[in-house]
Amino acid sequence: MKKHLLLIVFPLLFTSSIFAQDKDSIMFRTIANEILLHGKCYSYLDYLCNKIGGRLTGSPQAAAAVEYTYQLMESIGADTVFKQECMVPHWVRGEKEKAIVLTTLSGDYPVNICALGRSVATPPGGITAKVVEVHSFEELRKIGKLGVEGKIVFFNQPFDETEIQTFAAYGKAVFQRHSGPSMAAKYGAVGAIVRSMANALDDFPHTGAMEYVDSFPKVPCCAISTIGAELLSKQLKNDPGTRFHFEMSCQTLPDEKSYNVVGEIRGTEHPDEYITIGGHLDSWDLAQGAHDDGAGIVQTLEVMRTFKALGIKPKRTIRFVMFMNEENGTRGAMKYAELVKKNHENQIAAIESDAGGFSPRGFGLGGSTEKKNKILAWKNLFLPYGVYDFLGSEGGTDISPLKDLGAFQLGLEPDSQRYFDYHHTAADTFDKVNKRELELGAASVAMMTYMLSEYGL
Amino acid sequence: MKKHLLLIVFPLLFTSSIFAQDKDSIMFRTIANEILLHGKCYSYLDYLCNKIGGRLTGSPQAAAAVEYTYQLMESIGADTVFKQECMVPHWVRGEKEKAIVLTTLSGDYPVNICALGRSVATPPGGITAKVVEVHSFEELRKIGKLGVEGKIVFFNQPFDETEIQTFAAYGKAVFQRHSGPSMAAKYGAVGAIVRSMANALDDFPHTGAMEYVDSFPKVPCCAISTIGAELLSKQLKNDPGTRFHFEMSCQTLPDEKSYNVVGEIRGTEHPDEYITIGGHLDSWDLAQGAHDDGAGIVQTLEVMRTFKALGIKPKRTIRFVMFMNEENGTRGAMKYAELVKKNHENQIAAIESDAGGFSPRGFGLGGSTEKKNKILAWKNLFLPYGVYDFLGSEGGTDISPLKDLGAFQLGLEPDSQRYFDYHHTAADTFDKVNKRELELGAASVAMMTYMLSEYGL
Numbered sequence: 001m002k003k004h005l006l007l008i009v010f011p012l013l014f015t016s017s018i019f020a021q022d023k024d025s026i027m028f029r030t031i032a033n034e035i036l037l038h039g040k041c042y043s044y045l046d047y048l049c050n051k052i053g054g055r056l057t058g059s060p061q062a063a064a065a066v067e068y069t070y071q072l073m074e075s076i077g078a079d080t081v082f083k084q085e086c087m088v089p090h091w092v093r094g095e096k097e098k099a100i101v102l103t104t105l106s107g108d109y110p111v112n113i114c115a116l117g118r119s120v121a122t123p124p125g126g127i128t129a130k131v132v133e134v135h136s137f138e139e140l141r142k143i144g145k146l147g148v149e150g151k152i153v154f155f156n157q158p159f160d161e162t163e164i165q166t167f168a169a170y171g172k173a174v175f176q177r178h179s180g181p182s183m184a185a186k187y188g189a190v191g192a193i194v195r196s197m198a199n200a201l202d203d204f205p206h207t208g209a210m211e212y213v214d215s216f217p218k219v220p221c222c223a224i225s226t227i228g229a230e231l232l233s234k235q236l237k238n239d240p241g242t243r244f245h246f247e248m249s250c251q252t253l254p255d256e257k258s259y260n261v262v263g264e265i266r267g268t269e270h271p272d273e274y275i276t277i278g279g280h281l282d283s284w285d286l287a288q289g290a291h292d293d294g295a296g297i298v299q300t301l302e303v304m305r306t307f308k309a310l311g312i313k314p315k316r317t318i319r320f321v322m323f324m325n326e327e328n329g330t331r332g333a334m335k336y337a338e339l340v341k342k343n344h345e346n347q348i349a350a351i352e353s354d355a356g357g358f359s360p361r362g363f364g365l366g367g368s369t370e371k372k373n374k375i376l377a378w379k380n381l382f383l384p385y386g387v388y389d390f391l392g393s394e395g396g397t398d399i400s401p402l403k404d405l406g407a408f409q410l411g412l413e414p415d416s417q418r419y420f421d422y423h424h425t426a427a428d429t430f431d432k433v434n435k436r437e438l439e440l441g442a443a444s445v446a447m448m449t450y451m452l453s454e455y456g457l
Numbered sequence: 458m459k460k461h462l463l464l465i466v467f468p469l470l471f472t473s474s475i476f477a478q479d480k481d482s483i484m485f486r487t488i489a490n491e492i493l494l495h496g497k498c499y500s501y502l503d504y505l506c507n508k509i510g511g512r513l514t515g516s517p518q519a520a521a522a523v524e525y526t527y528q529l530m531e532s533i534g535a536d537t538v539f540k541q542e543c544m545v546p547h548w549v550r551g552e553k554e555k556a557i558v559l560t561t562l563s564g565d566y567p568v569n570i571c572a573l574g575r576s577v578a579t580p581p582g583g584i585t586a587k588v589v590e591v592h593s594f595e596e597l598r599k600i601g602k603l604g605v606e607g608k609i610v611f612f613n614q615p616f617d618e619t620e621i622q623t624f625a626a627y628g629k630a631v632f633q634r635h636s637g638p639s640m641a642a643k644y645g646a647v648g649a650i651v652r653s654m655a656n657a658l659d660d661f662p663h664t665g666a667m668e669y670v671d672s673f674p675k676v677p678c679c680a681i682s683t684i685g686a687e688l689l690s691k692q693l694k695n696d697p698g699t700r701f702h703f704e705m706s707c708q709t710l711p712d713e714k715s716y717n718v719v720g721e722i723r724g725t726e727h728p729d730e731y732i733t734i735g736g737h738l739d740s741w742d743l744a745q746g747a748h749d750d751g752a753g754i755v756q757t758l759e760v761m762r763t764f765k766a767l768g769i770k771p772k773r774t775i776r777f778v779m780f781m782n783e784e785n786g787t788r789g790a791m792k793y794a795e796l797v798k799k800n801h802e803n804q805i806a807a808i809e810s811d812a813g814g815f816s817p818r819g820f821g822l823g824g825s826t827e828k829k830n831k832i833l834a835w836k837n838l839f840l841p842y843g844v845y846d847f848l849g850s851e852g853g854t855d856i857s858p859l860k861d862l863g864a865f866q867l868g869l870e871p872d873s874q875r876y877f878d879y880h881h882t883a884a885d886t887f888d889k890v891n892k893r894e895l896e897l898g899a900a901s902v903a904m905m906t907y908m909l910s911e912y913g914l
Contacts, residue, residue, distance in 0.1 A: 036618045161493045164842055164897070199893055359816075359872050361843065385621055386818065386872075388845045415816050415843075415872060417894045436656055437874045440621070 021381065024454075027312075028381055028447050034306050035443045041302035042435040044072065045357070048298065049288035049430035056285040057325040058090030058256040065281050065297075069261045069322045072301055077308045078263035078320070086335035087255040088325045091118055093285055094249030097222060101232060102128065104241040111228040114205040114286060115220070115250040116177060116194065117328045118212070122220045126247035127152070127191050133236055137175070137183050149188030152244050154236075155180045156195045156229050159420070166416040167355070167394075170197055174208075181221035182213040192221040193244065195229040197420060203227045204425040207284050209328045220248055260332040261322040265307055267453065269315040275452045276319040276336075276350040276407065277303060277445060280326035280398055287428040291419065294430075295357030295438055297322055299412075302442035303449055314453035316348070323398040326354070330397055337401035347407040349452050352396025353445055356422075357438040358414035362389025363448060366409030371457045375410075378451050387444050389413060408457055410448060414441055481838055481911075484769075485904050489842060491763050492900045498759035499892040501529065502814070505755065506745035506887035513742040514782040515547030515713040522738050522754075526718045526779045529758055534765045535720035535777065543792035544712040545782045548575055550742055551706030554679060558689060559585065561698040568685040571662040571743060572707040573634060573651065574785045575669070576678045583704035584609070584648045584677065590693050594632070594640050606645030609701050611693075612637045613652045613686050616877070623873040624812070624851075627654055631665075638678035639670040649678040650701065652686040654877060660684045661882040664741050666785045677705055715781045717789045722764055724773040724910065732909045733776040733793075733807040733864065734760060734902060737783035737855055744885040748876065751887075752814030752895055754779055756869075759899035760906055771910035773805070780855040783811070787854055794858035804864040806909050809853025810902055813879075814895040815871035819846025820905060823866030828914045832867075835908050844901050846870060865914055867905060871898055 035041075048055075048065060055062040066083065073081040099113040115121075132148055134140045135157040140148070155176035159169035174197055181192040196206035205223040212218045224232065235242050261281065267273065279296020283289020304320050306312075324332035340347055351363075365372045376390055395409025403409055414437070422428040492498075505512075505522060512519040523540065530538045556570040572578075589605055591597045592614040597605070612633035616626040631654055638649040653663035662680045669675045681689065692699050718738065724730065736753020740746020761777050763769075781789035797804055808820075822829045833847055852866025860866055871894070879885040 032621070033619045161893070162490045164489070166893075359874050386846075389843075417816050417897070418891050421891070434875050434878065436618070436623075440874070 024381055024451065027450060030310060031306055031446045031450065032385060032443045034310055035302060035439045035446065036436070038309065039302055039439045039442065040305055041298040041438055041442050044298040044301055045290065045294050045433060045438065046430055048294045049290050053288055054285040055281060055283045055289055057088045057258065057282045057328055059285065062258060062282050062324070066259050066261055069281065069297065069301065073261065073263035073304065073320065076301065076305045078304060079266045080264040082262055083259035084262060084335050084339060085257060085259055086324065086331045088258040088331045089329045090253040090256045091328060092251060092253060094121065094251060097246065097248045099222065099244065099246040101235055102243040102245055103235065103239050105239045111231065112203050112205050112225045113222040113246060114207045115222055115248040116210040117207055117284065118210055118252065119181070119221045119248065119250055120218045121249050121251055122247050126245055127220065128243055128245040129190050131236055131242060131244045133233055140183060140187060145187045148184065151189055152191040152193060153184035153189045154193040154232060156233055158195060159199050161199065166199055166420050169199065170420060173197055177208050177223070178210055181210050181219055182216045185216040185219045189219055191219050191246065194221065194223050196223050196226050197423065198226050200421050201226050201230065204427050206424040207286055208424045222246055222248060258324045260324050260336055263304060263320040265304065265314055265318045267316040268313045270456065271317050272346055273316040273456060274319055274345050274347045275316055275449060276321055276347055276399060276402065277449055278321035278323055278398060279353045281322040282325050282327055284327055284424050286424065286426045288430055290428050290430045290433050291356040291422050292424065292428055293326065293354045295433060295441065296353035299353045299438065299442035299445055303446040306446050312450065316453045316456060318449060318453055326397050333398040333401055337405060340402060340405055347402050347405055348457050349408040349410060350395065350399035350402045351410040351412065351445055351448060352399045353412040353441060354396045354398070355412060355416065356414050356419045357433045357441055358418060359437045360387050360412060360414050360441045360444040362387055362392065362413040364392035364394035364411035364413055365390055366393045366395045366403065371408050374457055382444065382447065385440065385444060412441060412445055478838065481908065484907060485838055487767060488763055488903045488907065489900045491767055492759060492896045492903065493893065495766065496759055496896045496899065497762055498755040498895055498899050501755040501758055502747065502751050502890060502895065503887055505751045506747050510745055511742040512738060512740045512746055514545045514715065514739045514785060516742065519715060519739050519781070523716050523718055526738065526754065526758065530718065530720035530761065530777065533758065533762050535761060536723045537721040539719055540716035541719060541792050541796060542714060542716055543781060543788045545715040545788045546786045547710040547713045548785060549708060549710060551578065551708060554703065554705045556679065556701065556703040558692060559700040559702055560692065560696050562696045568688065569660050569662050569682045570679040570703060571664045572705045573667040573678045573680055574664055574741065575667055575709065576638070576705065576707055577675045578706045578708055579677045579704050583702055585700055585702040586647050588693055588699060588701045590690055597640060597644060602644045605641065608646055609648040609650060610641035610646045611650045611689060613690055615652060616656050618656065623656055623877050626656065627877060630654055634665050634667055634680070636668065638667050638676055639673045642673040642676045646676055648676050648703065651678065651680050653680050653683050654880065655683050657878050658683050658687065661884050663881040664743055665881045679703055679705060717781050717793055718779040720761060720777040722761065722771055722775045725770045726772040727913065728774050729803055730773040730913060731776055731802050731804045732773055732906060733778055733804055733856060733859065734906055735778035735780055735855060736810045738779040739782050739784055741784055741881050743881065743883045745887055747885050747887045747890050748813040748879050749881065749885055750783065750811045752890060752898065753810035756810045756895065756899035756902055760903040763903050769907065773910045773913060775906060775910055783854050790855040790858055794862060797859060797862055804859050804862055805914050806865040806867060807852065807856035807859045808867040808869065808902055808905060809856045810869040810898060811853045811855070812869060812873065813871050813876045814890045814898055815875060816894045817844050817869060817871050817898045817901040819844055819849065819870040821849035821851035821868035821870055822847055823850045823852045823860065828865050831914060839901065839904065842897065842901060869898060869902055
């Protein structure tokens with residue numbers, strides 16, 4: 001009898017699972033069609049980039065972006081829209097930076113630089129010193145105080161081009177930008193130059209956050225373009241007496257009041273289970289922050305618009321979050337997590353889109369194997385949309401404080417090849433974003449959000 | 458005993474297959490590293506685009522490209538390099554085309570057009586006529602001679618944006634460009650306008666081949682940009698008396714002598730089994746033919762360079778072919794197949810790269826299920842390089858005449874989202890190609906070529 005029972009129950013289970021997959025597959029198609037035919041994210045991004053512009057934390061543009069997305073979520077028809085106040089760092093770049101390579105053998109020439117975020121300024125009139133080139137902290141340690149004191153340290157470790165995912169190359173090189181200046185200061189350097197975090201050889205300097213260690217003097221630090229870095233390196237080999245002069249007037253002003261912007265569609269069956277999806281509203285100041293992270297912001301808004309347009313009533317509550325200050329402080333992310341904890345919210349999962357508005361390829365999955373496997377069972381549903389790669393484990397900076405609060409981490413993974421052509425540079429502009437690629441990314445996040453809200457974890 | 462024998466043989470088979478996969482996986486990594494660190498395809502493309510330019514069949518630039526790639530294959534060190542003479546069509550665009558929308562209610566305004574390839578010219582001074590807009594041949598048939606005679610037919614069926622692969626949308630819309638003019642003439646039209654084959658709304662008219670049917674008059678036909686098409690359509694709704702004026706001076710000159718350029722690396726074990734890989738050397742004239750198909754050409758050259766640089770001695774013979782005249786005649790492809798047949802060559806497989814220099818995603822596989830399955834067994838080797846999709850069946854226009862001669866068809870499938878932003882327009886320039894994306898495509902073709910040459914089919 002038992003055997004017969006199994007024979008009856010198994011096909012039923014199988015049928016019901018097939019039925020659910022069919023239903024979900026139809027929903028995926030409906031979501032994709034809605035976004036590809038009636039999507040608004042591209043025009044939202046146009047506004048954010050061309051009408052508001054770069055949204056450095058503390059800037060008037062960041063404030064304008066808060067108002068814009070608040071009003072947009074209201075007009076899309078979120079059940080609730082609210083702001084979460086947080087105090088944010090207020091670093092400003094000041095005048096356009098200047099740098100000159102002073103040779104002993106040939107003529108002097110200017111190079112393209114920009115201050116790294118959070119750097120101190122040079123003294124008025126700038127800094128001029130000899131340059132010592134290194135490729136690792138180990139190399140710096142070996143050269144030591146004797147070789148470094150009074151000089152400018154030039155961190156020139158390029159991206160590892162053999163990494164297929166460019167984020168892996170970034171991960172291996174970014175120590176120079178993040179901790180290089182203080183490491184240089186530890187050995188008595190008067191300043192630091194960092195090779196831009198990029199694959200391409202071009203003349204865009206890439207800014208980005210660095211962090212001073214309190215125990216060492218704060219020395220000014222700039223990024224040099226990859227072409228500039230190659231030139232300087234060659235120059236130093238030919239002419240070791242070469243000096244570098246640079247002037248920067250950036251400064252850190254007192255903290256400012258700012259906000260995360262949060263919209264909500266309440267769940268119909270499990271309103272106390274939350275799924276947070278989002279990107280970051282702030283950007284660097286050199287351009288429009290189109291890929292980083294205007295794309296993530298407008299994709300999040302597109303998911304909300306799509307749920308409303310299609311009349312999808314999620315079983316679980318979806319939180320749409322425009323995080324403030326990812327680039328130089330993550331204060332918004334910390335504030336959001338603080339309130340989640342305070343309010344004892346059951347955040348079951350969080351999705352971040354902060355890797356550019358390119359063709360989607362997959363999702364990073366961070367959390368227990370059991371939950372991973374639940375999501376991997378949905379894999380075939382995503383495949384027709386070019387989303388096949390679930391091997392990564394990265395969620396995103398803004399949602400990472402939610403990990404310890406129980407939220408499974410998901411990160412949208414678009415094609416990464418072009419990302420570091422634009423990242424943190426003057427080239428990160430609206431025209432670099434393809435409408436359909438942006439929309440397909442939004443569709444992928446909408447599909448994943450739908451599955452999480454429908455089935456939980 | 459038999460059972461025991463199986464127990465012994467099976468693990469051995471298993472081990473040897475694992476061993477082969479390991480060896481191949483190391484070779485894949487070696488190929489990728491070589492191309493990502495020392496690749497030359499990007500600089501080849503720079504030359505082809507910026508030093509030679511658009512390579513319309515019969516043009517001096519097409520001839521220059523023949524010489525350039527011939528010399529390049531010699532300098533890379535092919536065992537043999539030779540040209541295959543073929544007579545090719547010689548269509549020329551003439552003066553920049555002009556078009557004006559003549560309204561009855563408001564002012565007249567110019568719109569951006571270009572002649573379709575192989576179109577006849579307008580009479581001197583142009584054609585001016587009322588316009589009838591259609592979206593299918595069925596609609597045209599219903600309107601019939603009474604509604605069409607003496608008018609210009611405007612084919613305005615847009616791309617189906619719900620197709621995830623843009624080539625599928627192209628496949629559904631391209632009938633208008635290819636056969637529209639003769640269908641219009643069948644009902645007495647004096648000319649035709651075709652909406653550009655594109656996803657994006659922009660102001661680039663897209664040229665491309667059309668074909669006249671001998672039984673109908675040859676009427677001049679132009680492509681209008683997608684923005685122009687939307688404008689014209691709106692105009693016709695508001696003001697049905699609107700007329701369209703256009704002037705084109707294109708003409709078809711007598712056939713010219715041209716060439717395929719073919720390089721060979723002879724196989725060490727099965728020299729009489731051939732694997733053909735290639736792209737097409739000609740392009741349209743409006744720009745540099747960077748994605749279409751400079752990319753395919755330089756990737757083919759990169760595969761040759763990589764085999765030589767790494768000292769890979771293929772077991773089977775590899776033919777590297779720069780096909781002439783894919784765009785408006787495929788005479789090169791026909792010549793190549795003719796010679797394959799004449800020389801009784803055993804062409805086991807052919808790979809074409811003619812879908813742009815974007816991030817690779819897969820290969821179309823066309824041929825028997827048995828051979829497909831053999832290739833699918835290699836799938837996991839490709840996955841770390843983002844190449845996961847083997848569901849398509851398209852090879853490519855240039856290799857398709859080899860199908861009947863027994864060659865299994867493979868087509869490199871890059872990400873398709875941006876392709877029709879550039880395809881056959883003035884925007885198909887070198888700066889639209891990303892170095893790493895181009896290189897990863899070359900690496901994928903090199904890996905597939907390696908597997909085919911190593912294991913056959």
